Amino acid sequence: MPPCAVCGEIIRDITSALGQSADGQPVHFDCALKAAQKELEPQGDEKVIYLGKGRFAAVDAGMYQKRRLKILRQTDWEVPQEPLEWRTNLRLNMK
Numbered sequence: 001m002p003p004c005a006v007c008g009e010i011i012r013d014i015t016s017a018l019g020q021s022a023d024g025q026p027v028h029f030d031c032a033l034k035a036a037q038k039e040l041e042p043q044g045d046e047k048v049i050y051l052g053k054g055r056f057a058a059v060d061a062g063m064y065q066k067r068r069l070k071i072l073r074q075t076d077w078e079v080p081q082e083p084l085e086w087r088t089n090l091r092l093n094m095k
Contacts, residue, residue, distance in 0.1 A: 006031035024084045032077050054078025
């Protein structure tokens with residue numbers, strides 16, 4: 001179980017981890033979400049959500065509750081690249 005590249009705590013559920021954009025090291029999902037919230041700076045009726053594939057977005061919370069997605073700003077936490085080594089190892093160990 002590797003440590004989180006952001007907070008240094010052990011990642012107990014590696015299947016929910018994301019790769020840090022700078023170097024691909026694993027981070028807790030919650031640590032990535034907190035960093036995305038700081039970057040996207042949600043205002044008023046905005047909420048930061050995970051879109052998938054390493055991407056977070058600030059959305060209109062009112063529209064989100066109505067099951068409509070109005071993306072206001074977004075950021076890529078993971079940069080699309082070759083598969084991360086720790087994810088490849090995880091997949092191999094699950095087989």
